Amino acid sequence: MPVAWDEFRLVRAITERGALAPAAASLGINPSTAFRRLAAIEAELGTRLFERHRSGYVATPAGEAMAAAAARMEEEVARFDREVADRAQTPSGLLRVTAAAPLVTDLLMPMLGRFRTRYPKVQIELVVSEEALNLSRRDADVALRATRDPPPNLVGRKLATIAWAVYGPVRGDADGANAVWVSPSEAVAGGLFARFVAARAGPERVAMRLNTVQGLCEAICEGIGIGPLPCYRGDRIAGLRRLSGPDPELAASLWLLTHPDLRHAARVRAFMDHVATEVAPLRPALEGRQAG
Template sequence: MPVAWDEFRLVRAVAERGALAPAAAHLGINPSTAFRRLAAVEAALGTRLFERHRSGYVPTPAGEAMAVAAARMEEEVARFDREVADRALTPSGTLRVTAAATLVTDLLMPMLGRFRARYPAVQVDLVVSEEALNLSRRDADVALRATRDPPPNLVGRRIATIAWAVYGRVQAEAADAAWVSPSEAVAGGLFARFVAARAGPERVALRINTVQGLCEAIVEGVGIGPLPCYRGDRIAALRRLSGPEPDLAGSLWLLTHPDLRHAARVRAFMDHVAAEVAPLRPTLEGRRPEAPSA
């Protein structure tokens, strides 16, 4: 009995995530629906695709083979989409863009209005995510990322340096203050190591895995901590407690898949954002603090 493409996707999602609930969430379906569909596929094929253990779902050899086939099929579909997109002569269609929350609110959102005014035939699908989405699988077409090491399988341009400094509330003193620390999951633990070198574990009041949450905690007085200067300098309640820290400086990149770099909508968006970021470089690099916001 032929198996539908959606069932291949289901098996791959379960194999990659090891459980039904996260696989169902990834596919946008109900866990109970995923359970019934998986049972139906196994019944149709006459073989078990997963061993059910207390720790999760482990693929059998048949399940592994089906997941591998799904990956190949998905890559072929993505390649076809990229080839079709590359043939477009004028910027039009849907453009999937991904960026972290702070980059969206502080930088990207004002630029999107002007981009849409200039290219009304492009519909932007914006995915706000702290995680690096897979551009090869078309999770996104363009990524705006703060990173020191962009993935080697992507192409793009470095458009600015992002400076970081230590911030606290206006009345904060660094000597004996508690700290708010990015978690080990952020930037490979770079920021967590920075804080650990300056404060013992007993002085770390909070660890958090998003820059947005880190900023809010510092504003609320939970502790002092590192922030990107473009964010910290514009908040009236905060002040710098250090100069820009060279060990924390990163780069702002616009990235896309090589097969999409000549697509009109991708090229137009990357050129637009790069041009808009250029006058903001002093602020991003911590050389000219913005006027604080209210």
């Protein structure tokens, strides 16, 4: 009896995550269901697909082969979806957009509202995520990302430079050599901002570490410490002032990216043109050229 496509997906998920619970969560099923299905697959095939260890599940050669087949099948399905989408000439259908939370709240949401007014036949699925989703697998159609190194397998356009500077409360002695800092954690931008703060303040002068830009901004506003913020955000807050000029060490580029097979799809092309047009007048603020 042929093995169903869903079973290939299950084996691949377990292989990639090394455990039943996260694999089941990624597929929207219960771990107990995943356990029963895996046992049934192995019984049907007459071979073990995973070795069970205390540290997790390790694929056997048969499991690795099945996971690799699942990856090839998934890519073919995604390729078919992209080809079908490319044939549509009128902007319509589902458009999956991903962006990090600060870009969504500060930039993207108003643009999405105006896009929907202009293209009412396009339904938007917005995925707010700090992680770079896999556009090749159609986890998203378009990504708005602040990055210095966009993936080489994607295409798109650089919209602006995002400048960062050090900010502190308008009131208070924040300029001294003994100022207390708040710092992004090592999990943010590969530790770039944490290293920036560490080069200027010893551990005893870091009052708080956070893993979100929103939290960092709130901490600075509350007077917990000084710290780096994107200029387009820090400059808009009346209670904050710049304590430095835009620092090239922290600058990143704002990119709008998609998969090469999707760039000519009507809804994707319309969205990318719309966002590029909307970002253009915001470039001075994004690039830190409108300090108050």
